[in-house]
Amino acid sequence: MKTYVIGDIQGCYEPLRRLLGQLHFNPKSDTLWLTGDLVNRGPDSLGVLRYLYTIRDSLRIVLGNHDIYLLAAANGIVDSSDNSALQAVVTAPDCAELLQWLVTCPLLYREHNYTLVHAGIPPQWSIADAQIYADQAGQRLRHPPHCRQLLHRLYSDTSQRISESVVDQCRTTIRSLTQIRFCNAAGSCDFTVTDSTHPNITMRPWFAHPHRRTRDDIIIFGHWAALRGKCDTPHVYALDGGCVWGGALVALCLDNMEKTHCVCA
Numbered sequence: 351m352k353t354y355v356i357g358d359i360q361g362c363y364e365p366l367r368r369l370l371g372q373l374h375f376n377p378k379s380d381t382l383w384l385t386g387d388l389v390n391r392g393p394d395s396l397g398v399l400r401y402l403y404t405i406r407d408s409l410r411i412v413l414g415n416h417d418i419y420l421l422a423a424a425n426g427i428v429d430s431s432d433n434s435a436l437q438a439v440v441t442a443p444d445c446a447e448l449l450q451w452l453v454t455c456p457l458l459y460r461e462h463n464y465t466l467v468h469a470g471i472p473p474q475w476s477i478a479d480a481q482i483y484a485d486q487a488g489q490r491l492r493h494p495p496h497c498r499q500l501l502h503r504l505y506s507d508t509s510q511r512i513s514e515s516v517v518d519q520c521r522t523t524i525r526s527l528t529q530i531r532f533c534n535a536a537g538s539c540d541f542t543v544t545d546s547t548h549p550n551i552t553m554r555p556w557f558a559h560p561h562r563r564t565r566d567d568i569i570i571f572g573h574w575a576a577l578r579g580k581c582d583t584p585h586v587y588a589l590d591g592g593c594v595w596g597g598a599l600v601a602l603c604l605d606n607m608e609k610t611h612c613v614c615a
């Protein structure tokens with residue numbers, strides 16, 4: 351009857367099974383939370399999705415940016431013809447069944463004092479704000495015509511205009527919850543700042559913002575592989591151990607807050 355959270359899998363099927371073996375994970379009695387980015391870049395995205403689908407009743411998953419990109423690829427919104435990891439999923443005979451299940455996963459999941467999200471929460475949002483925005487965007491992802499419109503706005507419509515329309519609100523929500531790393535003093539995210547670019551001196555990680563409204567909440571997130579599963583901010587747990595980059599797949603047991611690593615060299 352244990353609950354584990356595992357960070358970004360990114361198609362690393364064999365390390366996932368190895369880590370679950372180390373944990374003696376039993377899908378009949380234990381629960382597994384996942385920080386999202388189940389697919390892309392790694393060797394077996396289809397294997398990951400097929401396995402997770404078989405144990406779906408034991409899972410709590412939040413969608414990551416790569417999972418949403420997969421939805422865009424399957425909908426023909428982005429061209430993934432040269433991406434063998436995603437092509438394996440998109441061309442699989444059970445693709446529709448797998449993605450109909452995947453898209454039911456939320457962008458944010460709360461249980462007891464824990465909040466699970468892929469990348470983070472902008473500092474000016476409370477947990478309640480984030481839940482409302484995540485529910486709104488999730489509902490649109492689960493409605494096929496709205497989903498295609500939203501995916502198009504996310505990936506194909508590169509105009510910088512931001513309107514008050516629902517689709518633009520949902521675009522901001524998805525980008526914030528699944529891509530945030532750095533933000534400025536006002537709490538605005540800069541999605542162009544990545545691990546490989548030097549942030550402007552005024553930029554801080556979202557979780558280090560001094561006035562972050564979620565600072566009394568327990569937040570578990572993935573996405574930021576360069577952190578290698580380490581974060582010194584109280585109540586904030588970073589679980590992307592950079593598995594797909596030769597790092598480790600990381601599990602956090604919520605019963606004792608102990609971490610287990612599975613090296614993925």
Ligand SMILES: [Mn+2]
Pocket residue numbers: 387414415416468528572573574
């Ligand atoms: Mn990510």
